[in-house]
Amino acid sequence: MNPLRVGARASKMSLMQTAPVLASLAPAVPTILRPFTGAGGDRTKDRAPLESDGVFSDEIEAALVAGEIDVAVHCLKDAPTLDTPGLAMAGFLRRDDIRDCLVTRRPGATLATLPVGATVATASLRRTAALRIHRPDITVRPLRGPVDMRLQALDDPKSGIDALIVAACSMERLGLAHRIAERISPEILCPPLGAAIIAFQTREDDTTTREAIQPLHDPETGIEAAAERLVLLRMGGFCNAPPAGYCTTNSGTDGTTTYTVRAQSFTPDGTTTIDVRRSGSDPAAAAVAASHELARLGATEFATAQSDGLGQHADARWWRAKAPALGPRRT
Ligand SMILES: NCc1[nH]cc(CCC(=O)O)c1CC(=O)O
Numbered sequence: 497m498n499p500l501r502v503g504a505r506a507s508k509m510s511l512m513q514t515a516p517v518l519a520s521l522a523p524a525v526p527t528i529l530r531p532f533t534g535a536g537g538d539r540t541k542d543r544a545p546l547e548s549d550g551v552f553s554d555e556i557e558a559a560l561v562a563g564e565i566d567v568a569v570h571c572l573k574d575a576p577t578l579d580t581p582g583l584a585m586a587g588f589l590r591r592d593d594i595r596d597c598l599v600t601r602r603p604g605a606t607l608a609t610l611p612v613g614a615t616v617a618t619a620s621l622r623r624t625a626a627l628r629i630h631r632p633d634i635t636v637r638p639l640r641g642p643v644d645m646r647l648q649a650l651d652d653p654k655s656g657i658d659a660l661i662v663a664a665c666s667m668e669r670l671g672l673a674h675r676i677a678e679r680i681s682p683e684i685l686c687p688p689l690g691a692a693i694i695a696f697q698t699r700e701d702d703t704t705t706r707e708a709i710q711p712l713h714d715p716e717t718g719i720e721a722a723a724e725r726l727v728l729l730r731m732g733g734f735c736n737a738p739p740a741g742y743c744t745t746n747s748g749t750d751g752t753t754t755y756t757v758r759a760q761s762f763t764p765d766g767t768t769t770i771d772v773r774r775s776g777s778d779p780a781a782a783a784v785a786a787s788h789e790l791a792r793l794g795a796t797e798f799a800t801a802q803s804d805g806l807g808q809h810a811d812a813r814w815w816r817a818k819a820p821a822l823g824p825r826r827t
Pocket residue numbers: 547571572573574643661662663664665666690691692693694
């Protein structure tokens with residue numbers, strides 16, 4: 497068969513997570529990798545625009561639509577919530593560890609034992625909100641850019657950064673799992689919808705390519721991914737904003753499978769959190785039920801307020817001005 501032309505972001509993490517996948521398709525399916533150096537890679541400045549829907553993937557999707565590549569590799573977390581017309585997700589790799597992790601400059605510290613007043617670098621609203629709840633003494637320093645560049649900043653003693661919070665799977669994909677100081681419980685820091693899932697996107701009508709990549713697809717992850725995208729769709733969320741959450745699969749000894757969808761929304765100053773779980777044998781129904789409950793408790797207002805105030809999310813005063821209208825802490 498003709499080689500599959502695969503498009504992926506050119507960051508170190510993207511290339512390191514994509515290369516083994518390509519290798520596993522050979523020799524039956526030869527592949528050629530085309531790296532894309534789009535908007536996502538070099539936004540290390542904290543005044544860069546928020547990571548809104550599709551900012552990482554627009555350029556790769558355009559090449560896919562134009563027929564310049566056959567497969568796009570995305571972190572599902574960064575992929576557009578709505579399928580771009582003519583394109584469709586064709587497979588999902590088995591999910592990695594969904595947890596975020598703490599990476600410290602000096603070994604040994606955990607979120608609980610970081611010194612009072614330590615500086616933790618993250619530009620994520622979700623991570624900032626969790627820090628404000630669990631460690632209000634910590635100074636949050638906005639830091640964007642590829643994970644390997646954030647690590648360089650951490651390791652530079654002049655940066656004054658004591659720790660980072662990044663996805664555990666991004667450290668694993670970079671071959672840096674040994675630098676993980678603590679894998680943070682999802683009860684303390686809820687992962688984003690679509691975390692730790694690598695997705696393959698093709699043209700919708702390209703059955704040849706869709707079949708060629710089927711050996712890579714993990715059905716359980718596919719179901720969880722679909723449930724999580726449904727929550728995102730219903731809540732109007734996007735990569736760096738609420739809601740957070742995930743779907744888990746539990747196979748009972750009696751042959752039944754139960755899906756639990758957790759969904760969470762919060763204000764970044766940590767004053768208000770909504771955290772819901774819905775379970776059932778139908779993952780889509782669980783996702784819809786969790787979304788309804790989140791909306792009923794006011795999360796849609798959170799999401800709207802978040803997207804109104806994107807540039808100001810680090811400004812606690814802005815949040816205090818908005819938060820009273822959103823009601824007290826619910827759960
Ligand atoms: N926004 C950057 C990004 N996009 C996906 C991941 C992690 C990998 C994944 O969840 O698939 C990361 C880095 C991070 O959050 O530390």
